Amino acid sequence: MKYIEQMEVTKFDRNKPYDELPVLPPINDIENNPDILKRLVSASRALATVNGNLNRLPNPLMLINTLALQEAKTSTEIENIFTTEDELYKAISDTYRESKINPATKEVLKYREALWAGFSELQTSNKIDTKLIIRIFNQIKETTSGYRPPQAQVVIKRGESEFRSGEIIYTPPRKEGVIENLMENLVEYLNNDELYTVDPLLKMCIAHYQFEAIHPFQDGNGRTGRILNLLYLFSKGLLSQPVLYMSKFIIANKEDYYFKLGAVTQRNDWKSWINFMLEATEKTSLLTNSRINEILSQMDSTLEYGKEKIKWYNKEINEAIFSQPYIKPNLIGEIIGKSSRTTLTKYMNELVGNNILRPKKDGVEVFYVNEDLIRILEG
Structure with a gap:
């Protein structure tokens, strides 16, 4: 049983089951x-x-x-x-x-x-x-x-x-x-x-x-x-x-x-x-509301920047990288219709090279991190 914090009970025997717990609604107005x-x-x-x-x-x-x-x-x-x-x-x-x-x-x-x-x-x-x-x-x-x-x-x-x-x-x-x-x-x-x-x-x-x-x-x-x-x-x-x-x-x-x-x-x-x-x-x-506003503002800024720097960058890609903080290449591949590891690596390198995502290794796996989204979520 997990312990919780609470103030001392004074008006009933805390050591006995509260079988007389009143039903709803409360009698108070x-x-x-x-x-x-x-x-x-x-x-x-x-x-x-x-x-x-x-x-x-x-x-x-x-x-x-x-x-x-x-x-x-x-x-x-x-x-x-x-x-x-x-x-x-x-x-x-x-x-x-x-x-x-x-x-x-x-x-x-x-x-x-x-x-x-x-x-x-x-x-x-x-x-x-x-x-x-x-x-x-x-x-x-x-x-x-x-x-x-x-x-x-x-x-x-x-x-x-x-x-x-x-x-x-x-x-x-x-x-x-x-x-x-x-x-x-x-x-x-x-x-x-x-x-x-x-x-x-x-x-x-x-x-x-x-x-x-x-x-x-x-x-x-x-x-x-x-x-x-x-x-x-x-x-x-x-x-x-x-x-x-x-x-x-x-x-x-x-x-x-x-x-x-x-x-x-x-x-x-x-x-x-x-x-x-x-x-x-x-x-x-x-x-x-503040978090939603920040996410929307950052999405707009990243979309504008990405389209300027990367010819294949579009609204769908932008939404995908803001769908979760850590991205795997196959998520991008599904959108652009590419499955080759070599091709996906090239695309991910473009996102990294333009500071839209950052690579992070975990053993043999590589994750691509949306640091802008993490900043908003953890702020």
Whole structure:
């Protein structure tokens, strides 16, 4: 069980399963709170601009390989799984051998694959249900199991770097049938807009707490919950691609994140939690828009420069080298209709010679790095 950080629970016995976790909706009059409404307006406006910017991209799906990869990396770091950008970029290139991918990098890629699989399914079903949530978890953990069984002694403990490390701070529901009932209530709350007439962005905030409090799986709940946030926003038309880089804000404010999660459990303090999540949405949206603008500007600049320097350089080639940070020659070959190694080497050398790409050796393999894209992604 991964350790997480959270403040001490005071209003219930943290050593006993929280089988009395209230169902949704919360009894508080959240949607009419003036402070929450003010934050909701600014968060909604910022989120709306992301969709407008996504439509400016020649291929919005390219961000699944770029911004979504950064989201996957940071989301796994929240659960103390660390890899490097270099390992990730090599791993997603077309011909990188799976045997060379380290375990931490595989965990990040499984997150991205789970996000992509859920997104693809929602494009046809447009509905969050328990089967989809379990499928996301299965993809993340490479398992066929479902909810954790009643006998599983799952507890949440303080992190190793914390005062009183290893101390139990929360014990999620465990009684037979409780997890199933709470999860059915959760998806009903998300999908039934006639019965629960709450703004979808507020629903996302409320449902994220509930999912983490239910803690339905043996492991991987944090990553599953963060994917669920993005997919829900997509299902409600608030996000046209699941590329909101929210984990960056969460990890930068990790102590507040866990403190405010705990405050709902301990004191029914929904206001602080929802304001935190709305702030995360707003600031993440502004960051995402900034990244998209930078990518578009750099793409235009590189296209103009490339066409001036290389006679065969065109829009399609330009889009390809901005589809992911590390490029293999066969990706360029597919576009220009060339497969000869000698010919492709000549073309790649032209890109290198004009400082559009930089070669990077990894054993016998050579990757071609788009340093302009990496600068934007990691800035």
